[in-house]
Amino acid sequence: xxxxxxxxxxxxxxxxxxxxxxxxxxxxxxxxxxxxxxxxxxxxxxxxxxxxxxxxxxxxxxxxxxxxxxxxxxxxxxxxxxxxxxxxxxxxxxxxxxxxxxxxxxxxxxxxxxxxxxxxxxxxxxxxxxxxxxxxxxxxxxxxxxxxxxxxxxxxxxxxxxxxxxxxxxxxxxxxxxxxxxxxxxxxxxxxxxxxxxxxxxxxxxxxxxxxxxxxxxxxxxxxxxxxxxxxxxxxxxxxxxxxxxxxxxxxxxxxxxxxxxxxxxxxxxxxxxxxxxxxxxxxxxxxxxxxxxxxxxxxxxxxxxxxxxxxxxxxxxxxxxxxxxxxxxxxxxxxxxxxxxxxxxxxxxxxxxxxxxxxxxxxxxxxxxxxxxxxxxxxxxxxxxxxxxxxxxxxxxxxxxxxxxxxxxxxxxxxxxxxxxxxxxxxxxxxxxxxxxxxxxxxxxxxxxxxxxxxxxxxxxxxxxxxxxxxxxxxxxxxxxxxxxxxxxxxx
Amino acid sequence: xxxxxxxxxxxxxxxxxxxxxxxxxxxxxxxxxxxxxxxxxxxxxxxxxxxxxxxxxxxxxxxxxxxxxxxxxxxxxxxxxxxxxxxxxxxxxxxxxxxxxxxxxxxxxxxxxxxxxxxxxxxxxxxxxxxxxxxxxxxxxxxxxxxxxxxxxxxxxxxxxxxxxxxxxxxxxxxxxxxxxxxxxxxxxxxxxxxxxxxxxxxxxxxxxxxxxxxxxxxxxxxxxxxxxxxxxxxxxxxxxxxxxxxxxxxxxxxxxxxxxxxxxxxxxxxxxxxxxxxxxxxxxxxxxxxxxxxxxxxxxxxxxxxxxxxxxxxxxxxxxxxxxxxxxxxxxxxxxxxxxxxxxxxxxxxxxxxxxxxxxxxxxxxxxxxxxxxxxxxxxxxxxxxxxxxxxxxxxxxxxxxxxxxxxxxxxxxxxxxxxxxxxxxxxxxxxxxxxxxxxxxxxxxxxxxxxxxxxxxxxxxxxxxxxxxxxxxxxxxxxxxxxxx
Numbered sequence: 001x002x003x004x005x006x007x008x009x010x011x012x013x014x015x016x017x018x019x020x021x022x023x024x025x026x027x028x029x030x031x032x033x034x035x036x037x038x039x040x041x042x043x044x045x046x047x048x049x050x051x052x053x054x055x056x057x058x059x060x061x062x063x064x065x066x067x068x069x070x071x072x073x074x075x076x077x078x079x080x081x082x083x084x085x086x087x088x089x090x091x092x093x094x095x096x097x098x099x100x101x102x103x104x105x106x107x108x109x110x111x112x113x114x115x116x117x118x119x120x121x122x123x124x125x126x127x128x129x130x131x132x133x134x135x136x137x138x139x140x141x142x143x144x145x146x147x148x149x150x151x152x153x154x155x156x157x158x159x160x161x162x163x164x165x166x167x168x169x170x171x172x173x174x175x176x177x178x179x180x181x182x183x184x185x186x187x188x189x190x191x192x193x194x195x196x197x198x199x200x201x202x203x204x205x206x207x208x209x210x211x212x213x214x215x216x217x218x219x220x221x222x223x224x225x226x227x228x229x230x231x232x233x234x235x236x237x238x239x240x241x242x243x244x245x246x247x248x249x250x251x252x253x254x255x256x257x258x259x260x261x262x263x264x265x266x267x268x269x270x271x272x273x274x275x276x277x278x279x280x281x282x283x284x285x286x287x288x289x290x291x292x293x294x295x296x297x298x299x300x301x302x303x304x305x306x307x308x309x310x311x312x313x314x315x316x317x318x319x320x321x322x323x324x325x326x327x328x329x330x331x332x333x334x335x336x337x338x339x340x341x342x343x344x345x346x347x348x349x350x351x352x353x354x355x356x357x358x359x360x361x362x363x364x365x366x367x368x369x370x371x372x373x374x375x376x377x378x379x380x381x382x383x384x385x386x387x388x389x390x391x392x393x394x395x396x397x398x399x400x401x402x403x404x405x406x407x408x409x410x411x412x413x414x415x416x417x418x419x420x421x422x423x424x425x426x427x428x429x430x431x432x433x434x435x436x437x438x439x440x441x442x443x444x445x446x447x448x449x450x451x452x453x454x455x456x457x458x459x460x461x462x463x464x465x466x467x468x469x470x471x472x473x474x475x476x477x478x479x480x481x482x483x484x485x486x487x488x489x490x491x492x493x
Numbered sequence: 494x495x496x497x498x499x500x501x502x503x504x505x506x507x508x509x510x511x512x513x514x515x516x517x518x519x520x521x522x523x524x525x526x527x528x529x530x531x532x533x534x535x536x537x538x539x540x541x542x543x544x545x546x547x548x549x550x551x552x553x554x555x556x557x558x559x560x561x562x563x564x565x566x567x568x569x570x571x572x573x574x575x576x577x578x579x580x581x582x583x584x585x586x587x588x589x590x591x592x593x594x595x596x597x598x599x600x601x602x603x604x605x606x607x608x609x610x611x612x613x614x615x616x617x618x619x620x621x622x623x624x625x626x627x628x629x630x631x632x633x634x635x636x637x638x639x640x641x642x643x644x645x646x647x648x649x650x651x652x653x654x655x656x657x658x659x660x661x662x663x664x665x666x667x668x669x670x671x672x673x674x675x676x677x678x679x680x681x682x683x684x685x686x687x688x689x690x691x692x693x694x695x696x697x698x699x700x701x702x703x704x705x706x707x708x709x710x711x712x713x714x715x716x717x718x719x720x721x722x723x724x725x726x727x728x729x730x731x732x733x734x735x736x737x738x739x740x741x742x743x744x745x746x747x748x749x750x751x752x753x754x755x756x757x758x759x760x761x762x763x764x765x766x767x768x769x770x771x772x773x774x775x776x777x778x779x780x781x782x783x784x785x786x787x788x789x790x791x792x793x794x795x796x797x798x799x800x801x802x803x804x805x806x807x808x809x810x811x812x813x814x815x816x817x818x819x820x821x822x823x824x825x826x827x828x829x830x831x832x833x834x835x836x837x838x839x840x841x842x843x844x845x846x847x848x849x850x851x852x853x854x855x856x857x858x859x860x861x862x863x864x865x866x867x868x869x870x871x872x873x874x875x876x877x878x879x880x881x882x883x884x885x886x887x888x889x890x891x892x893x894x895x896x897x898x899x900x901x902x903x904x905x906x907x908x909x910x911x912x913x914x915x916x917x918x919x920x921x922x923x924x925x926x927x928x929x930x931x932x933x934x935x936x937x938x939x940x941x942x943x944x945x946x947x948x949x950x951x952x953x954x955x956x957x958x959x960x961x962x963x964x965x966x967x968x969x970x971x972x973x974x975x976x977x978x979x980x
Binding site: 039042043047080082088268270272275276277278 | 576577578584586591594596597598600695696697698699700702703704730731732733734810811813814816817818819820822823824833837857860861862865869
C-alpha cells in the first residue's frame with residue numbers, strides 16, 4: 001500500500017543568555033560538575049524562581065522571526081515528574097498559555113518551496129544530567145545544566161519526508177543563529193529535537209497512530225531515524241499490524257529506533273500554573289522595539305543576494321547559511337571584489353582551509369581587505385586562480401601565526417597578498433615570448449601526443465597545459481598558455 | 494519591674510533607650526523563662542542559646558561604645574517558625590525528611606529582622622510542613638497550649654504562638670496558609686497577623702502552598718505587630734509574587750479614631766456548631782467596637798461554605814508539587830532501596846508523616862489528568878468567586894469582623910482521628926487566604942475554662958492599616974491582652 005508520512009518536530013534550543021532562566025548562575029558549557037549552581041537552580045527548600053528578562057526577550061525575538069503571534073499574557077506551569085536530574089521534582093515550563101503561537105517558516109526541499117507551520121514556542125528550564133560512568137554501583141548528578149533556558153519550538157504536523165525534516169531543522173538553526181539567540185551547536189546539545197511520526201494510507205484524512213522519537217542531536221540522525229521509522233511502520237502496517245503509540249529512542253550506533261515506553265506507562269505530568277511566578281504581561285511597545293531590532297533573516301537575505309549580486313541560488317544558499325559567512329562576503333564585495341569571484345574564493349578555497357582545521361567562519365583569521373587583495377591580483381592578471389590558491393594558503397597560515405604572536409602583545413603585521421606574491425616570486429608570467437618558448441619545448445618533447453591531439457583527441461589539451469605550467473613553475477598565465485598551445489598544435493604540419 | 498521576658502518590643506526598646514536594662518539581661522531573662530516552662534510548653538525545636546548570648550553581648554558592647562543606637566529590634570529576642578530558612582541553623586519544618594537540613598541561605602523576612610538587630614532565640618515547632626491546625630502533626634513533638642497543657646496550641650504556627658503566650662520570646666514569626674498564624678494566636682491569646690498576599694517576601698519560606706502562604710508576626714499586642722510589619726514588609730526582587738507597592742508606616746495609625754468606620758459582620762460566620770461562649774465573646778466585642786464609634790453593617794459572603802473544600806483542593810495540589818523535591822537525592826533523609834524507584838518510595842514513606850502523605854496523595858489525585866477539571870480547575874473558579882465576594886463587601890465596609898475560630902483550644906488527641914473535623918477549625922480563616930486579603934486576630938475574651946477567644950479583623954488588599962487601627966482601638970479599650978497564662 002502507498003502511505004503518506006506525517007512528521008511534526010519539537011525542537012529544543014538552548015538560549016544564549018549569560019545566566020540561567022530563573023537565577024543568576026552562568027550557563028557556560030563544560031565547567032566542573034555542580035560548579036554553576038545555587039540554591040535556586042538546585043531547588044533547595046524555600047527558594048523561589050525569578051524570570052530572566054533576556055530569556056523572555058530571546059523567545060519573543062524568535063517568535064517574531066518565525067511570524068508568530070506574541071501573547072500579551074502568558075504564564076509558566078509546572079510539569080511534575082520524578083527523576084534525579086530534576087531537582088525540584090518538577091520542571092518549570094509553559095503549557096496552556098505559551099509566549100508565542102501560530103507562526104511558520106519556509107523551507108526548500110527537493111526544489112519545492114514549502115511552508116511549515118509553528119504551533120507554539122515556549123520557554124522552559126533544562127534539567128541536569130546523570131552521570132553513570134566511573135561510579136560502580138552509583139550514579140552522579142551534575143546540575144550545571146539545571147535551569148539553563150530553553151525554547152521549545154513545536155511545529156505543526158506539516159512535514160512530509162525526512163528530507164523536509166532536515167531542511168526544516170537547518171532553517172530553524174540558521175534563523176536562531178542569525179538572531180543570536182542560540183548557538184545551534186548540536187554536538188553540545190544546544191539544539192536537539194523530538195520527532196513525532198505517523199503514516200496514513202495515501203488519500204486518508206485521519207492521522208495514523210504516531211510514535212515519538214526522543215532526543216535526536218544531529219541533522220544526519222534526524223534523517224536516518226525518520227527513514228528507519230518510516231520503513232519500520234510500513235512493515236508493521238503492511239503485515240496487518242498496528243502501530244503502538246509510544247516513545248522511542250534513536251540508537252545511533254545500531255541505526256535503529258527502539259521502544260522506550262508505551263502509552264500505558266506514559267507520564268501524567270499533572271501540569272498546573274506555577275504559583276511562584278506571576279503571569280507574564282508583555283507590552284506592545286517592547287515587542288515593537290524587539291521587532292525593529294531584528295537582523296535581516298535568511299529568506300530576505302537570500303532574495304537580495306540573488307537579485308542584487310546576481311549569484312546563483314546554489315552559491316547564495318551556501319553563503320547565507322551562516323550570517324558571518326554572508327557578512328564576510330558582503331564586506332569583501334563592498335571593498336571592490338566582484339561578487340562571483342568573492343563567492344568562489346570564500347565558498348571554495350577559504351572554507352577548505354577552515355574545514356581542514358575544523359574552524360568556524362567566526363574563527364577565520366583573514367579579513368575582507370586581505371581577500372580583496374588577492375582578487376585584485378587575479379583581476380590585474382598578476383596571478384592566476386591557481387596561484388591565488390597558493391597565495392591564500394600562505395596568507396591564511398601567516399596571518400593565523402601572526403595573530404598567535406600578536407596575542408603575546410607584539411604588534412600585528414599586516415599581511416597582504418602583494419607582499420606574499422613579492423616574497424614568493426609568484427608573479428604571473430604573461431610574456432608571450434617566454435610562454436611561446438615553453439609551449440614549443442613541450443610540443444617538441446611530446447610528438448606522439450601532439451599527433452593524437454591533431455587527430456581529434458581534444459582532451460589532451462589538459463595534458464599540454466599541465467606540462468607547460470610545470471615547466472614554468474605554475475606562473476604562466478593559463479589563458480595565454482591555452483591559446484598558444486591550440487594555435488601551435490593546429491598550425492603544425 | 495516586670496521580668497524582661499514578659500514585656501513587649503516597644504516596652505523593651507524604651508528601657509534600652511533609657512539604659513535601664515541591658516541586652517544580655519533581656520536575653521538571659523528569656524532563656525530563664527524557657528528553662529522554667531519549656532518542658533511544659535515544648536514550643537521550640539531548636540534553641541540558639543549560645544549564639545544569642547554572643548550576639549547580645551556584641552549588641553551591648555556596641556550600645557555602650559556608642560556605635561549603635563536606635564535600630565528597631567536591637568536586643569529584642571524573637572522566635573522563628575521552623576519553616577523559615579536561617580543560614581547555618583537547622584530548618585526542619587518539623588519533618589523527619591528535613592531534620593538534618595541546614596540552609597546555606599537566609600529567608601528575606603528573617604534577614605530584614607536581622608537588619609534591625611533582632612536576636613534569634615530559637616526555631617519553633619509546627620505541624621510538619623505547616624500542614625495541620627494543632628501542631629499535633631509535628632514530626633518531632635507535640636506543643637502544649639500555655640493556658641492548658643492538656644490542650645493544643647493551634648497550628649500550624651503553634652510553637653510560635655505558644656512561645657509568645659508563655660513569654661518564651663518577645664514576639665515571633667509564623668506563616669499562614671489557611672489560618673496558621675491567626676488560629677493559634679487566637680487559641681493562645683496573642684495577636685497574629687496575616688498580611689496581604691505579596692506584602693511580605695516568601696523567599697526562604699519552605700513552601701506548603703505557594704499561592705496561599707504568607708509570613709506574618711505573632712506578638713503580645715497590636716503595636717508590636719505593626720512594628721514587625723514595618724520591618725518585614727516590602728518588595729523583594731527574589732520573590733516575583735512579592736508586590737512592588739509602597740509600605741506605609743503601620744504604627745502611624747495606632748491610636749487614630751475609629752469613629753464612623755464601617756465594619757461588616759458576615760452572617761455566614763456565625764454558624765451552627767459554633768461554641769456558644771466564643772460566639773458571645775465575639776458579639777460582645779462587636780458591641781464594644783460599636784461603643785467606640787465603629788458602625789456594624791450586616792454583610793454576606795455567599796461562597797463561604799465552599800471555602801474549606803476549595804482551600805484543601807488547591808493547597809494539597811500545590812503541596813503535592815512543592816514537596817516533590819524531598820526525594821532523597823540531594824539533601825535530608827535518604828533511605829536505602831534496591832533501585833532508584835525503591836529509594837524514592839522508602840525515603841518518602843519514612844520521611845513524611847501521615848498528614849503530609851494524605852495531602853500529597855489528595856493533591857496528586859486532584860491534579861492528575863482526568864480529574865484536573867473536576868477538582869483543581871473548579872476550585873480555581875470557586876476561588877475567584879470567593880475573591881469577588883470580598884471585593885463586593887469591601888465596596889461598602891472598611892473591614893470585616895468575625896470570630897477567628899469556631900471553638901477555643903480543643904484537647905490534644907481530640908480531633909486527630911478525624912481530619913475533616915480538624916480542617917473545620919480553620920473555617921473562619923481560610924477564605925482570607927483564598928482571597929489574598931490581610932487579617933489580624935486579637936484576644937477578645939475567655940471561656941469559662943479560662944481559654945482565650947480570638948477576634949478576627951479582615952481588610953482590603955494592601956489595607957492592613959484599617960485593621961491595625963481597629964484592632965488597636967479595641968485592644969486599648971479592653972484588658973484581654975494583658976492576661977497571662979499561669980504556668
